[in-house]
Amino acid sequence: EAGVAQSPRYKIIEKRQSVAFWCNPISGHATLYWYQQILGQGPKLLIQFQNNGVVDDSQLPKDRFSAERLKGVDSTLKIQPAKLEDSAVYLCASSFYGTEETQYFGPGTRLLVL
Amino acid sequence: GESVGLHLPTLSVQEGDNSIINCAYSNSASDYFIWYKQESGKGPQFIIDIRSNMDKRQGQRVTVLLNKTVKHLSLQIAATQPGDSAVYFCAENYAGSARQLTFGSGTQLTVLP
Numbered sequence: 476e477a478g479v480a481q482s483p484r485y486k487i488i489e490k491r492q493s494v495a496f497w498c499n500p501i502s503g504h505a506t507l508y509w510y511q512q513i514l515g516q517g518p519k520l521l522i523q524f525q526n527n528g529v530v531d532d533s534q535l536p537k538d539r540f541s542a543e544r545l546k547g548v549d550s551t552l553k554i555q556p557a558k559l560e561d562s563a564v565y566l567c568a569s570s571f572y573g574t575e576e577t578q579y580f581g582p583g584t585r586l587l588v589l
Numbered sequence: 590g591e592s593v594g595l596h597l598p599t600l601s602v603q604e605g606d607n608s609i610i611n612c613a614y615s616n617s618a619s620d621y622f623i624w625y626k627q628e629s630g631k632g633p634q635f636i637i638d639i640r641s642n643m644d645k646r647q648g649q650r651v652t653v654l655l656n657k658t659v660k661h662l663s664l665q666i667a668a669t670q671p672g673d674s675a676v677y678f679c680a681e682n683y684a685g686s687a688r689q690l691t692f693g694s695g696t697q698l699t700v701l702p
Contacts (some may be wrong), residue, residue, distance in 0.1 A: 479632070516694050517693050518690075519692070566633070568632075575689070576682050576690070577635070580634070582631055583632050585630075
């Protein structure tokens with residue numbers, strides 16, 4: 476089966492610019508996650524969706540980050556305006572409803588903010 | 590808040606030797622633990638998991654040990670191969686967290702020829 480797809484794979488922007496990441500989860504996976512992984516650290520959860528609803532966005536910096544999953548399949552994560560400290564890998568993961576402990580990760584988008 | 594941590598940030602082993610990667614967790618409510626492997630430029634890949642009602646679980650060349658008394662988790666890799674070189678993360682979760690994963694900071698495993 477196809478895995479979690481993410482694009483772009485790499486992005487370089489200047490601070491104060493905006494950027495958007497896209498994720499297509501595994502078919503049939505109702506739960507979708509966005510993680511931020513700073514170099515040398517483990518992934519940190521930003522937001523969790525169940526279908527098109529938000530389950531938890533408590534760690535999402537809402538003054539600059541936003542995410543949506545309008546049709547309950549694909550999702551986009553946006554940063555506006557970007558800061559230097561946003562440089563990280565942004566990982567998308569998905570899971571079946573009811574087995575959220577088993578998450579499948581995409582390859583990630585590596586963001587560099589200059 | 591609760592967190593999962595690793596004892597060693599880096600580990601180098603000779604090819605063919607066994608590797609042991611350790612992890613300490615602090616949330617006594619955690620009841621499910623997972624080891625992930627992350628190669629450069631890729632997302633974390635599931636290796637093996639264990640539930641809190643077990644002490645040991647074996648997979649192909651990998652074994653996970655859970656010591657709930659001291660809140661310690663370890664990953665043993667038998668006959669380590671060059672392809673095992675990666676960063677290894679342990680992660681924990683519990684039912685009260687909507688099954689969200691909390692990751693440690695990782696151990697970089699390097700396999701020497």
